[in-house]
Amino acid sequence: MSKSLIRLGVDIGGTFTDVVLQHGDRQVSAKVLTTYAAPEDAILGGIRQVAMKAEVDPGEIGQIIHGTTLATNALIERRGAKTALITTQGFRDVIEMRTESRFEQYDLNLLLPEPLLSRQQRYTVRERLSAKGDVLISLDRAEVEEVVEAIAEAGYESIAVGLLHSYVDGKHERMIREVILDRLPNVVVSLSCEVSPQMREYERFNTTIANAYIKPLMKSYLDRLGDRLAEEGIRCPIFLMHSGGGIMSIESAAEFPVRLIESGPAGGAIFAAHIAARYGLNKVLSFDMGGTTAKICLIKNQTPKTSRVFEVARTYRFKKGSGMPISIPVIDMVEIGAGGGSLAHVDAMRQIRVGPQSAGSEPGPACYDRGGECPAVTDADLTLGRLDPANFAGGSIVLKPEKSKCALDQAVGQRLEMDTMTAAFGVSEVVDENMANAARVHAVENGEDLSDYTMIAFGGAAPLHAGRLSEKLGIERFLVPPGAGVGSAIGFLQAPYSFEASRSQPMRLSAFDAGGVKALLAELEDEATRFVRSCDMAAEVNAEFKAYMRYVGQGWEIPVQLDVEQALNPDVTVLKQLFEQDYTQLFGRPVEGLDIEIIVWAVNASTKPRIVLEIAPVEDAVDMQTGETRELFDPGLGVMVQAGSLPRAIMQAGSTVQGPAAITEDETTIIIPSSRYAVAQSDGCIDIRQKV
Numbered sequence: 001m002s003k004s005l006i007r008l009g010v011d012i013g014g015t016f017t018d019v020v021l022q023h024g025d026r027q028v029s030a031k032v033l034t035t036y037a038a039p040e041d042a043i044l045g046g047i048r049q050v051a052m053k054a055e056v057d058p059g060e061i062g063q064i065i066h067g068t069t070l071a072t073n074a075l076i077e078r079r080g081a082k083t084a085l086i087t088t089q090g091f092r093d094v095i096e097m098r099t100e101s102r103f104e105q106y107d108l109n110l111l112l113p114e115p116l117l118s119r120q121q122r123y124t125v126r127e128r129l130s131a132k133g134d135v136l137i138s139l140d141r142a143e144v145e146e147v148v149e150a151i152a153e154a155g156y157e158s159i160a161v162g163l164l165h166s167y168v169d170g171k172h173e174r175m176i177r178e179v180i181l182d183r184l185p186n187v188v189v190s191l192s193c194e195v196s197p198q199m200r201e202y203e204r205f206n207t208t209i210a211n212a213y214i215k216p217l218m219k220s221y222l223d224r225l226g227d228r229l230a231e232e233g234i235r236c237p238i239f240l241m242h243s244g245g246g247i248m249s250i251e252s253a254a255e256f257p258v259r260l261i262e263s264g265p266a267g268g269a270i271f272a273a274h275i276a277a278r279y280g281l282n283k284v285l286s287f288d289m290g291g292t293t294a295k296i297c298l299i300k301n302q303t304p305k306t307s308r309v310f311e312v313a314r315t316y317r318f319k320k321g322s323g324m325p326i327s328i329p330v331i332d333m334v335e336i337g338a339g340g341g342s343l344a345h346v347d348a349m350r351q352i353r354v355g356p357q358s359a360g361s362e363p364g365p366a367c368y369d370r371g372g373e374c375p376a377v378t379d380a381d382l383t384l385g386r387l388d389p390a391n392f393a394g395g396s397i398v399l400k401p402e403k404s405k406c407a408l409d410q411a412v413g414q415r416l417e418m419d420t421m422t423a424a425f426g427v428s429e430v431v432d433e434n435m436a437n438a439a440r441v442h443a444v445e446n447g448e449d450l451s452d453y454t455m456i457a458f459g460g461a462a463p464l465h466a467g468r469l470s471e472k473l474g475i476e477r478f479l480v481p482p483g484a485g486v487g488s489a490i491g492f493l494q495a496p497y498s499f500e501a502s503r504s505q506p507m508r509l510s511a512f513d514a515g516g517v518k519a520l521l522a523e524l525e526d527e528a529t530r531f532v533r534s535c536d537m538a539a540e541v542n543a544e545f546k547a548y549m550r551y552v553g554q555g556w557e558i559p560v561q562l563d564v565e566q567a568l569n570p571d572v573t574v575l576k577q578l579f580e581q582d583y584t585q586l587f588g589r590p591v592e593g594l595d596i597e598i599i600v601w602a603v604n605a606s607t608k609p610r611i612v613l614e615i616a617p618v619e620d621a622v623d624m625q626t627g628e629t630r631e632l633f634d635p636g637l638g639v640m641v642q643a644g645s646l647p648r649a650i651m652q653a654g655s656t657v658q659g660p661a662a663i664t665e666d667e668t669t670i671i672i673p674s675s676r677y678a679v680a681q682s683d684g685c686i687d688i689r690q691k692v
Contacts, residue, residue, distance in 0.1 A: 005023070005024055005062065006021065006022070006023055006056060006060050006061050006062050006063075007021075007022045007061070007062060007063045007064075007065065007493055008020070008021050008022070008047065008050075008061050008063070008064045008065070009022070009064075009065050009066075009267075009486075009489035009490060009491075009492035009493045010043050010046070010047075010064060010065070010066045010067070010489060010492075011066075011067045011068070011264050011267060011486070011488040011489040011492065012034055012039050012042070012043070012066075012067070012068040012069055012070060012264070013034060013069060013264060013290045013291055013292060013488075014034065014069055014073070014290070014291055014292025014293065014339070014341065014358055014360050014361075015033070015034060015290065015291020015292055015339065015340065015341045015358070015359075015360050015361045015364070015460075016031045016032065016033060016034060016290065016291055016361065016393075016460060017031070017032050017033070017034045017035075017039070017042035017043060017046055018030075018031055018046070018485070018486035018488065018489040018667075019031075019032070019043065019046030019047060019049070019050050019486075019489065020050070020483065020486050020489040020490050020492075020493065021047075021050035021051065021053075021054050021056070021061070022493050023054045023056060026054065027483065027490070028050045028053040028054045029050060029483060029485070029486045029489070029490075029666075029667065030046045030049035030050050030053070030394075031046075031393050031394070031396075031460065031485060031486065031666075031667055032045045032046045032049070032396070033361040033362075033364070033397075034360070034361045035361075036360070036361070036362060038224075039068070039070060039221065039225075040221070040224055040225045040228045040229075043066075043225065044228060044229075044232060047061075047232070047234070057233070058232050058233060058234050059232075059233035059234060059235075061234050061236050062236050063236050063237055063239070064229070064234075064236060064237070064238045064239070065239050065240075065241060065247060065492035065493055065495070066225075066238060066239065066240050066241065066492070067240070067241035067260075067263035067264040067266070067267045067488060067489075067492055068240075068260060068263060068264065069263075069264055069292075070217070070218065070221060070260075071214050071217075071218055071257050071258070071260045071261050071263075072261050072262070072312060074213070074214045074217050074218075075116070075210060075213065075214065075261070075312055075313055075324065076312065076313040078116070079217075080116075080158075080213035080214045080216075080217055081157040081158040081188075081212070081213060081214070081215065081216040081217060082155065082156050082157045082158070083116075083117060083121065083156060083157070083158045083159070083160060083209065083212045083213045084117070084121050084122070084123060084151050084154070084156040084158075084159050084160070085117055085121065085122045085123065085159075085160045085161075085162065085205070085209055085212075086123050086124070086125060086144075086147060086151075086159065086160070086161045086162075086163075086176055087122065087123070087124055087125075087161075087162050087163060087164075087205065088124065088125065088127060088128060088163045088164040089124040089125060089126045089127070090124070091124070091164055091201065091205075092119070092122045092123075092124050093119070093122075094201050094202050094205055095115040095116070095117065095122075095202065095205050095206055095209065096115045096119070097202075098112065098202060099202055099321075101321060102321075103320060103321030103322045104322075113313075113322060113323070113324070115206075116206070116209050116210065116213055116324065117209055117213075121156075123147050123150065123151065124147075125139065125140075125143055125144055125147055125163075125176070126139075126140065126143060127139040127140075127163065127172050128164060129163070129164060129165040129166065129168065129169060129172065130165065131165055131168065131506070132168065133165065133168035133169040139172045139175055139176075141175065141179065144175070144176050144179045145179055145183070148176075148179050148180050148183050148184065149183065151180075151184070152183055152184055156187065157187065157188070157216050158187065158188045158189075158190070158212040158213065158215055158216055159180055159184075159187055159188070159189050159190070159212060160189075160190045160192070160205075160208045160209045160211070160212035160213075161173045161176050161177065161180075161189065161190065161191050161192065161208070162192040162201070162204060162205040162208045162209070163176075163192070164201060166191075166192055166193040166197075167192070167193060167196075167197040167198055167199055167204065167503065167504045168504070168505070169193075170191060170192075170193025170194070170197070173191045173192065173193050174191065174193075177189045177191060188212070188215045188216055188219070189212075190208050190209075190211045190212040190215060191208070192204050192205065192207070192208040194256075195207055195208045195211045195256060195258060196208060196327045196328060197502065197503045197504065198308075198327055198502060198503070198504040198600055199504040199506065199599065199600075200327070202325070203309055203325045203326075203327040204327060206324055206325055206326070206327075207258055207325075207326050207327045207328060210258050210261075210312075210324065210326060211256060211257060211258035214257050214258065215254075215255075215257055217257075218253070218254060218257035218260070219254045219257075222238075222250055222253065222254050225238070226238065226250070237249075237250075238250045239497075239535060240252075240253035240260055240263065241260075241263040241264070241266055241267050241491075241492050241495060242259040242260060242263055242266065242329075242498075242499075243259055243260065243261055243262035243263060243266050243310075243328055243329065243330040243331065244259070244266065244306065244328070244329035244330055244331065244498065244500055244604070245266045245269060245270050245304060245306070245331050245495060245498070246495055246496055246497060246498025246499065246606055247492070247495050247496065247497045247498065247535060248497070248498075248499055248531065248535065249531075249534045249535045251534070252499070252531055252534065258326060258328060259328050259329075261312055261326060261328075261330075262310070262330050262331065262333075262335075264488050265288060265293075265295040265297075265331070265333060265335060265488070266330070266331045266491075266495075267487075267488035267489065267490075267491035267492045267495065268286065268288040268295060268297075268458060268459065268487050268488040268491055269286050269288075269295075269297045269299065269304040269331045269333065269491070270304070270491040270492075270494055270495045271458060271481075271487045271488060271490050271491030271494065272284060272286035272288075272297070272299055272304075272456040272458070272487075272491075273286075273299050273302050273303060273304055274491070274494050274610075274612060275456050275479060275481045275685070276299055276302045276454075276456065277302040277612040277614070278612055278613070278614060278615055278683065279454075279479070279614065279615065279685075280614050281302070281454050282300060282301050282302065283299075283300060283448075283452050283453045283454065284298075284299040284300075284302075284453060284454055284455070284456055285297075285298060285299075285439065285443075285450060285453045285454070285455045285456070285473075285475065286298075286299055286304070286333075286455075286456055287435075287439075287455050287456065287457045287458075287459075287462050287466060287469065287478075288458055288459040288462060288487065288488065289338065289339060289340075289435070289457075289459045289460075289461040289462035289464075289465060290339050290340070290459040290460055290461060290462075291339045291340045291341045291358070291360070291361070291378075291460060291461065292337070292339040292341055292342070292358040292360060293335050293336065293337055293338065293339050293358075294335070294336055294338040294339060294435050294438070294459075294461075294462075295333050295334070295335045295459075296333060296334050296335075296435070296438055296439045296442055297331060297332070297333035297334075298332075298442065298443065298446055298448060298453075304331045304332070304333075305331070305332040305446070306329060306330065306331055306332055307329075307330055307331075307332040308327060308328070308329060308330075308502070308548070308600070308602075309325055309326065309327050309330075310325070310326055310330045310332070311323030311324060311325055311326070312324050312326055329500040329502070329602075329604070333442075334438045334439075334441070334442040336355070336356070336434060336435065336438045337355035337356020337357070337358065338354065338355050338356075338377070338431050338434050338435050338438075339355075339358060339377065339461055340365070340376065340377050340378040340381070340460060340461040341358040341359040341360055341361075341364065341365055341376050341377070341378065342354050342355035342356070342357070342358050342359075342376060342377050342431060343355065343357045343358060343359055343374045343375070343376050344374070344375045344376065344377070344380070344408075344411060344412060344427040344430070345374070345411055345412075346411065346412055346415045346416060350415070350416060352412060352416075352426045352427060352430045353430070354377065354427055354430045354431040354434060355431070355434070358376075359372050359374065359376045364376075365377075365378040365379050365404070366379050366400075366403040366404055366406070366407035367379050367382050367389070367399040367400050367401065367403050367404040368397060368399070368400075369399075369400045369403055372407075373407060373410075374407060374411055375404065375407035375408045375411050375412060375423075375427065377427065377428070377431050377461065378399075378404075378461075379403075379404035379407055379408060379424070379427075380404075380408065380423075380424040380425075380427040380428045380431075381428065381461075381464055382399055382401055382404045383401065383404050383405060383408060383420060383421065383424035384421070384424050384425065384428060384632070384633035385630055385631045385632040385633055385640070385643075385662075386464050386632065386633075386662065386669060386671050387399065387464075387669060388630075388664060388669070389401055391664065391666075393666070393667070394666035394667070395666075404424075405420045408420050408423045408424055408427070409423065412426065412427065421633065421640070424633070425633060425635065425638070428465075428468075428635065429635060431465070432465055432468045432469055432472060432635075433472065435465070435469055436469055436472040436473055439469075439473055440473070447586075450473050450474065450475060451473075451474045451475065451476075453475060454475070454477045454478065454479065455469070455470055455473075455475050455477070455478035455479070456478065456479050456480075456481065457478050457479070457480050457484065458480070458481060458483075458484040458485070458487030458488075459484070459485070459487060459488070459668075460485045460667060460668050461668070462480075462484065462668075463480045463484055463485075463668045463669060463670040463671065464668070464669055464670075464671050465671075466478050466480065466670075466671075466688075467659075467671050467672060467673040467675075467676055467688065468635050468636070468671075468673065470676075470688075470690075471635075471636055471673065471675060476689060476690040477687070477688065477689045477690070478688050479685050479686070479687055479688070480670050480685065480686045480688065481683075481684070481685045482683070482684035482685065483667070484667070484668055484670075485665070485666070485667020485668035486667055494610060496606045496607040496608070496609055496610075497532045497535040497536055497539060497606060497607045498532060498604060498605060498606030498607070499528045499531035499532055499604070499605055499606075500528060500602055500603065500604040500605075501524040501525075501527040501528040501531075501602070501603050501605075502524070502600055502601065502602035502603075503520065503524060503600070503601055503602075504599060504600050505520060505598075505600075505601060506597055506598065506599050507597065507598050508552065508595050508596070508597045508598075509572050509575065509576055509595060509596045509597070509598075510595050512570075512572040512575075514569075514570045514571070514572070517570040517601070518567070518568065518569070518570055520601055521545055521567045521570075521601060521603060522567075524601060524602070524603040525543050525545075525567070525603045525605065527603075528543065528603045528604060528605035529541050529543065529605045531605070532605045532606065532607065536607065539607040539608075540607065540608050541605050541606065541607060542605070542606055542607075542608060543564070543567075543603055543604070543605050544561070544603070544604045544606075545561070545562040545563070545564070545566065545567045545601075545602070545603055546559050546560065546561055546562065546601070546602045546603075546604070547559075547560045547562060547575065547579075547598045547600075547601055547602075548560070548598065548599050548600040548601075548602070549575075549579045549596055549597065549598050549599070550596070550597060550599065551591050551594040551595070551596055551597075552594055552595045552596070552597050553594070557599050557600065558579075558582055558583060558586060559582075559602075560575070560578050560579050560582055561578070562575075562578070567603075575596075575598075576596060579596055615681065615682055615683050616682065617681070618653050618654045618679060618680075618681055618682060621654050621655075621656040621679050622654050622655060622656060623656050623657075623658065624646070624651065624655040624656055624657055627644075627646065628644070628645045628646065629642050629643060629644055629645060630642075630643055630645045630662060631643070632660055632662060632671070634660050634673055634674050635673070636673050636674060636675055637674055641660050641674065642660075643659075643660035643661050643662055644657060644658075644660070644661040644662070645661065645662045645663075645664065646661070646662075646663060646664070647663075647664050647665065648663050648664065648665040648670070648686070649665070651663070651680040651686070652680060653680055653681060653682040654679070654680065655679070655680040656677060656678065656679050656680075657672060657677065657678045658672075658677045658691075659672035659673050659674050659675065659676045659677055659678070659691075660672060660673060660674045661678070663678065663686060670686055670688070672688055675690060675691055676688050676689060676690055676691060677689060677691055
């Protein structure tokens, strides 16, 4: 087998690390518990398992695509490097003042989240550029040296540099970096003009600080990973999945680790988009539920929705505005603390609450028998008959039902005077309603009606809950693809190499500079293409162009897609027409008499997407006798029922299973409620539909 044909996808989650090996047309996978102290240990353990299954030597692996939650967790848990910020005099408190908006309008006791850096970690220099890049106050090198000396005495590991209007011209920031590296050659530096060259200093400063905060941690991890793989004889190129849904080199990931914050969920969205293309579906709800979180993403026309800003570590009921804004290209999704490891408790109002705290893999849910005492969603699922205690995670973890029952009784049942089964049902219903609520809000924010959508469910816990979630959302059909339990890792192997370069250069259409726009787009295209070429020199690279536009006086912009002709020969009339078309589609009508301005220009360079062939739907379906039965709680009926149970591996194209039933495999279990039936498709997908 040619070395280039063996590829590995690795996804480090909060509970499990998923490893998928692609060996020609064959695909094998493994789930191992995440090892927090040294995440590379779990990766190596998973590699050994899949290599043994595929009967290949680990040294034959030709490429590794990796996604991780390490960057996200470091920000949420505030365990990054000791970091300092250097900013323009007078703007020291921007990250603490935020935008001065209230994310909970009527809460009189509202507390804003603490900034990532305290005030004594923020230093200023006297300098100023205008919004057009003109130097109003020159930067004094001697003053910078004094500030750097103070930073050196304080013993900082990482420094973020964010100056006012540096997105227009980064020369002052680059001068500061020179001074820092002359005095502190071992300190890592992040410049806002490189990390996020966009207007709005709060978002830009925060993104740069986040990058600096996790940079030493991620660089150390990536270096260790490379060394450990080399010790195992694996010396292939390593690439990282980034938040925008593409792949970047390990060198770029070490320099801009903030782009890895949503890398795992992005892989899941790519996976769902691939399935949507295979089935010719233009309206898809991607539902990814793992051990720690659930991710919900809208996919239209087989393309995940993207954004330029998202929030991490929301602190107040997942409300928008209560987290840290990160200004990078990202697949737009809603993520909530609802996974198999999410912990349940009863609050002061005697209501069952689930998440966002998670048992993770250490100690894990109570049924893992690793020291966990609080009930998790997995404990509820086990009690409700959705999991086989002897065959969880392919039999690698033997679950203890008695531990689940004890934890549920103590934390929920005794407090609410209910039996174990009712307590488990309550925990399951609460987590399902939390996810349904998140999906409804996300759909409303995007002007969509979910009843028109097909759900694609993946992740270790999603197939257990997708049936009930579909009932709550009024979705008539959901698909569970092959490899659903390790869907994000499979998505890594399907993603293109890509990178988006963007820059804020505000320009009104009334003062449109076609020559300047053409030069800027060419420069951004070159920057983005160079990043992609660093991953694959021989690849054919495509570029997509966007202008983020608004009416003068508005607070935010909308993205307007430009074709190659517009990039080569910008035309103000065409730009206006494109903007008004998109604006009308979103808001119903254009605004007459107002000038239009472009705030941000962006170019996304990527390799050609893989060709996806649509499958022929199964015409003749044959009812399959399940043989075995098991007791399963049906939430729609509210009682235990006798349900069929069969392994997914024996289902052939056209095999039909009537609910209630459980279809089992190593990485997950598909629960089919009484209201649904399942048909196996020719590509191995299980197609679950509502009974007529």
